[in-house]
Amino acid sequence: MSRVSRDGGQVLPFYAAMMACLLFAALAFVAVGMAGATRSDAQGAADAAALAAAREVRDNAFKGTDLLILTPEEWEEIIRGRRFHTAGACAQANAFAGTNDATAECAFDVPEFTVSVTTNGTVGDSVIPGTENMHARARATALIEPRCFLQPATTPPPPGGGGVVGIECRDGTVIIVNPSDPGPLYKLARKLFVVRLTD
Template sequence: MRRQLRTDAGQAFPIYVVMVAGLLFLACAFFAVGKASATRNGAQGAADAAALAAAQDARDTLGPPFVASLMTPGGLHEFLQDYTFQTGTPCMEAQRFAASNRADTKSCYATYGYLQDRMHVSIRTRYTVGDTVIPGTETRQGTADATAVIEFRCTYKFKGDPGDPVAFKCDGRDGISIDPTDFDQGAWAALSKAIFAVHLVDD
């Protein structure tokens, strides 16, 4: 009887070792998936921050041409439909925010549309997933894309001639009146924030 017990125990031991090894491998695999997910989330956060920074920087340049458009017949419509801003400085701002999140921009560009423009940013992390039981993760970097929109948030009615003050209703609220012939140039950024919204969108 004792000999039979020893035999059964000897047969069970290899099975136990295989089970423990399998559980350890699964644990390591789940750990690798977790590290990959964390890298992906970090990349997406960096891309979102970079796209928002680029769009906000571009928005801050829109005040002067916006006010100038109120001086000519049909000028505001033409501005909203056709105006294009330079992307050099906004893309530098995107890179700065990407770098603060340990990433670099792969691409940064704008697309334009009536009542809204978009800044598109792609990034790659400077760090990798790291060593795991899954081959290749030690060199795998995180990548992500993000798009931020600059959206005209106001409605308006011209009641006078070009160059006369114009009243705007923004986000359903009255209260923004712009006199293009007597505008405080120190308020460009504040005007841009009041007139244009910036937010992330799905590409």
């Protein structure tokens, strides 16, 4: 047997081993990518669920409130975000998590709403053991932030009605509310409060 044949015979197993290592590395990178995508899905679901919970509470800031009988102190409490109704917040979080194929756990310390989600799907089968049972988890917190205040020169109407309420916002806009005809109260709430993610 020639030297060339012997060298070729020695190189072939080495070449096969190198190809096997490269294939495994490629499959491992795919698994990492799958895990990253699942984690991204979980974070998106958490963000959407936290925002949904906070927006539900924000939009119902005037729930059960008769604007005609509010005192100046009560107007101030509402505008500062001290009279929120939290019923329905976690239900909204769960609903939005469900649309993103995840389950949610909701907790809140008004005006912050924190949601932790777990994906229903897993990373999937891969060369890395255990990924077929691996769910992604993520957490997000949304904040309801007041953006307006009562105008100092404006007095809310006395109980029984009469007059208008002047509200000034940080961006310089002024909101004039007629308690007898305020329009959709959820729209007023959206003008008074901004909802944003904090982390």
